[in-house]
Amino acid sequence: MSESAALVLIVEDEKQMRRFLRTTLTALDYRVLEAETFAEALVAVTTHNPDVILMDLGLPDGDGVDLTRRIRAWNRVPIIVLSARGREEDKVVALDEGADDYLTKPFGANELLARIRAAMRRSASASAGSPPAVLEIGPLRIDQAKREVKVGEKEIRLTPIEYRLLVCLASNAGKVLTHNQILKEVWGRPYAGETHNLRVFMAALRRKVEEDPARPRLLLTESGVGYRLKDD
Numbered sequence: 001m002s003e004s005a006a007l008v009l010i011v012e013d014e015k016q017m018r019r020f021l022r023t024t025l026t027a028l029d030y031r032v033l034e035a036e037t038f039a040e041a042l043v044a045v046t047t048h049n050p051d052v053i054l055m056d057l058g059l060p061d062g063d064g065v066d067l068t069r070r071i072r073a074w075n076r077v078p079i080i081v082l083s084a085r086g087r088e089e090d091k092v093v094a095l096d097e098g099a100d101d102y103l104t105k106p107f108g109a110n111e112l113l114a115r116i117r118a119a120m121r122r123s124a125s126a127s128a129g130s131p132p133a134v135l136e137i138g139p140l141r142i143d144q145a146k147r148e149v150k151v152g153e154k155e156i157r158l159t160p161i162e163y164r165l166l167v168c169l170a171s172n173a174g175k176v177l178t179h180n181q182i183l184k185e186v187w188g189r190p191y192a193g194e195t196h197n198l199r200v201f202m203a204a205l206r207r208k209v210e211e212d213p214a215r216p217r218l219l220l221t222e223s224g225v226g227y228r229l230k231d232d
Contacts, residue, residue, distance in 0.1 A: 006120060007031045009050035011041040011067070012082070013060050017105075021054060021082075024109045038062030045071055051123070052116055057083040057094065065097050072098035078119035082107070088224030095178050095225065102176060102225075118174025118231040135170045137231055138218060140209070142170055151209055161186065162205050165198075169219065174231030176222050202227060
């Protein structure tokens with residue numbers, strides 16, 4: 001299925017926001033399904049099997065975080081939260097409960113569309129089975145069979161932890177990963193909460209990968225939440 005033929009479920013009780021999302025998506029030939037409530041959303045996911053869900057957290061009959069948790073119990077469909085809740089705590093909770101991404105209202109149409117494309121690419125890759133041997137994102141190329149990393153034509157030497165950290169982010173390119181998600185993946189569950197280690201290694205990784213580590217363009221910080229490897 002092409003991206004433009006994908007079915008997007010909009011879970012949003014605000015009419016104007018639904019209109020904006022519907023207009024933006026249908027202009028690019030996405031198919032759109034709408035739900036105004038928690039209950040309607042559950043029925044829509046079950047009966048229509050959407051390719052992506054855009055979800056508001058404040059629903060009239062329940063909370064979007066609870067809905068995300070319910071859906072994640074049996075479905076891996078990409079979920080992008082669109083919410084006016086801008087607190088770091090809200091973002092972390094939604095992501096830790098299974099959301100793939102989080103955009104704070106207001107947001108631009110181009111950013112939304114980029115996040116949808118990234119979510120669909122990750123979903124397609126996961127559905128294909130085994131992870132690709134070579135990951136290519138922008139100027140970054142990771143050959144996992146050779147454990148070789150290049151930025152453009154330049155080969156980059158990484159420590160084992162730096163390499164695992166980069167592969168973790170690259171395997172989820174475009175997705176916001178919380179500090180604890182990264183720590184569990186790279187260091188193991190006992191290290192959850194030790195964000196200082198993560199900051200130290202991220203700084204070291206940026207010095208090797210970014211053209212200007214002080215102004216990263218690839219390894220992005222989601223303030224108070226985690227990190228994201230930019231997927232163009």
